[in-house]
Amino acid sequence: MAETTEIAPIISTKRFAGLSEFWHYFAQSRGAVLGLIIFVLLILVALFAPWISPHDPVEQYKQFFLLPPSWATGGNPDFLLGTDPVGRDILSRLIYGSRFSLLIGAFVVALSVVGGITLGVLAGYFRGWVDVAIMRIMDLILAFPPLLLALVLVTILGPGLINAMIAIAITLQPYFARLVRAAVMAEKSREYVTSAKLAGAGHLRLMVMTILPNCLAPLIVQATLSFSDAILNAAALGFLGLGAQPPTPEWGTMLANSREFIQRAPWVVTFPGLCILVTVLAINLIGDGLRDALDPKLKRS
Amino acid sequence: MGTALVGYSMPIFWWGLLLIILFSGVLHWTPVSGRIDVRYFFKPTTGLMLIDSILSGQKGAFRSVVSHLILPTIVLGTIPLAVIARQTRSAMLEVMGEDYVRTARAKGLRSFRVVGIHALRNALIPVVTTIGLQVGTLLAGAILTETIFAWPGIGKWLVDAIFKRDYVVVQSSLLLVALIVMAVNLIVDVLYAVINPRIRVQ
Numbered sequence: 336m337a338e339t340t341e342i343a344p345i346i347s348t349k350r351f352a353g354l355s356e357f358w359h360y361f362a363q364s365r366g367a368v369l370g371l372i373i374f375v376l377l378i379l380v381a382l383f384a385p386w387i388s389p390h391d392p393v394e395q396y397k398q399f400f401l402l403p404p405s406w407a408t409g410g411n412p413d414f415l416l417g418t419d420p421v422g423r424d425i426l427s428r429l430i431y432g433s434r435f436s437l438l439i440g441a442f443v444v445a446l447s448v449v450g451g452i453t454l455g456v457l458a459g460y461f462r463g464w465v466d467v468a469i470m471r472i473m474d475l476i477l478a479f480p481p482l483l484l485a486l487v488l489v490t491i492l493g494p495g496l497i498n499a500m501i502a503i504a505i506t507l508q509p510y511f512a513r514l515v516r517a518a519v520m521a522e523k524s525r526e527y528v529t530s531a532k533l534a535g536a537g538h539l540r541l542m543v544m545t546i547l548p549n550c551l552a553p554l555i556v557q558a559t560l561s562f563s564d565a566i567l568n569a570a571a572l573g574f575l576g577l578g579a580q581p582p583t584p585e586w587g588t589m590l591a592n593s594r595e596f597i598q599r600a601p602w603v604v605t606f607p608g609l610c611i612l613v614t615v616l617a618i619n620l621i622g623d624g625l626r627d628a629l630d631p632k633l634k635r636s
Numbered sequence: 637m638g639t640a641l642v643g644y645s646m647p648i649f650w651w652g653l654l655l656i657i658l659f660s661g662v663l664h665w666t667p668v669s670g671r672i673d674v675r676y677f678f679k680p681t682t683g684l685m686l687i688d689s690i691l692s693g694q695k696g697a698f699r700s701v702v703s704h705l706i707l708p709t710i711v712l713g714t715i716p717l718a719v720i721a722r723q724t725r726s727a728m729l730e731v732m733g734e735d736y737v738r739t740a741r742a743k744g745l746r747s748f749r750v751v752g753i754h755a756l757r758n759a760l761i762p763v764v765t766t767i768g769l770q771v772g773t774l775l776a777g778a779i780l781t782e783t784i785f786a787w788p789g790i791g792k793w794l795v796d797a798i799f800k801r802d803y804v805v806v807q808s809s810l811l812l813v814a815l816i817v818m819a820v821n822l823i824v825d826v827l828y829a830v831i832n833p834r835i836r837v838q
Binding site: 480490590601 | 642644645650656657779780798813817
């Protein structure tokens with residue numbers, strides 16, 4: 336009895352030690368920490384958008400269209416970053432836009448991770464014709480540039496934010512499938528898998544409970560990088576008029592609607608793009624940090 | 637490498653607009669869009685504006701074509717540049733620790749020769765793979781770049797076809813792009829043998 340009470344705290348400190356070791360490697364890269372801070376701020380902004388934003392994102396102030404930012408001449412302190420061609424407050428639209436970008440990233444990554452893991456595990460575990468069938472289809476998808484394939488898929492599905500997210504998820508999913516397949520093939524011949532098999536574990540248990548948790552590290556890195564890819568591609572589709580439809584305050588769509596005003600009102604174009612850049616950059620910084628922290632080969636000792 | 641990461645994260649459609657604002661709107665150095673100034677006109681002989689403008693013999697035509705090329709080239713090249721720079725860096729870091737690099741240094745070779753010839757050539761294999769993969773990025777980026785700069789290429793053709801619901805064009809241009817990507821990947825595979833003679837023996 337005394338022994339069991341002693342073991343429990345040891346396990347918890349070990350878990351804590353693993354996490355703090357990870358944090359130690361992650362925090363070595365200052366960029367990664369900076370990216371994480373920006374990302375957390377972005378999540379907070381997205382969560383509290385209705386309270387932070389000074390105006391409604393779709394309300395049109397007819398007398399104030401194409402107002403410059405408040406610090407420029409002719410600016411109005413009521414509209415901090417100015418107004419767009421139909422008199423909507425740009426700052427409020429940007430704040431609400433962060434919701435859409437994070438939603439796009441999360442939804443696309445979730446969809447492509449689930450799809451990719453399922454197909455990759457099946458292909459790597461069963462091999463044979465299952466492997467050939469799945470991986471040839473993945474190769475087929477990879478032969479097309481992601482944005483191009485997403486564009487054509489959206490054409491087929493019809494424009495809109497949901498369809499754009501599905502299309503982007505389909506184009507990103509083969510990368511996960513390949514990664515998981517390779518990891519599963521490497522893990523499958525290990526002793527612990529054989530011992531689990533001898534213990535009587537079924538196919539599903541072997542695949543999901545035994546092998547999959549050991550393939551997670553590269554997946555986490557790929558998921559982070561896909562998150563930024565998804566945001567970029569969704570913004571690009573929005574820019575081409577095939578993603579989120581106006582008046583949705585999505586950053587790419589905002590850029591598309593203000594394109595003809597670049598000479599007259601450069602700020603309408605500048606801020607949404609800056610938001611996309613900062614968001615994507617922050618996530619890529621996190622991704623780089625994660626790769627350094629999780630990949631033992633790259634660890635600087 | 638900070639610059640490379642920014643380039644890698646750049647939404648190129650916004651980057652293009654920003655460059656237009658700066659270089660065309662404020663500084664008036666480059667034209668906003670199109671392939672050539674409206675003042676020049678000549679029948680296409682090769683279809684390549686650069687050569688056609690010289691063949692036409694019109695004064696200033698070549699200059700105009702080049703100035704129309706500058707901004708689209710920068711915009712389209714940004715992401716591949718960043719990706720290739722990152723890949724080259726990591727490949728070089730790996731190679732610089734090898735024994736033959738130390739040997740080359742010990743022989744007293746100048747550092748330019750050590751880095752440029754001994755190390756770079758061995759680091760090239762993953763870099764060439766990356767360059768091959770960038771062709772896909774380039775063709776996808778062409779859609780955005782050509783839309784911004786009103787450039788009558790395959791990307792703008794595809795986008796216009798989508799809005800006109802001209803599905804035959806969409807299908808065929810998609811097929812063409814996929815063929816180009818596959819052809820380039822094949823060329824990359826052949827190039828491996830040129831760069832690394834060990835692959836030829838196998």
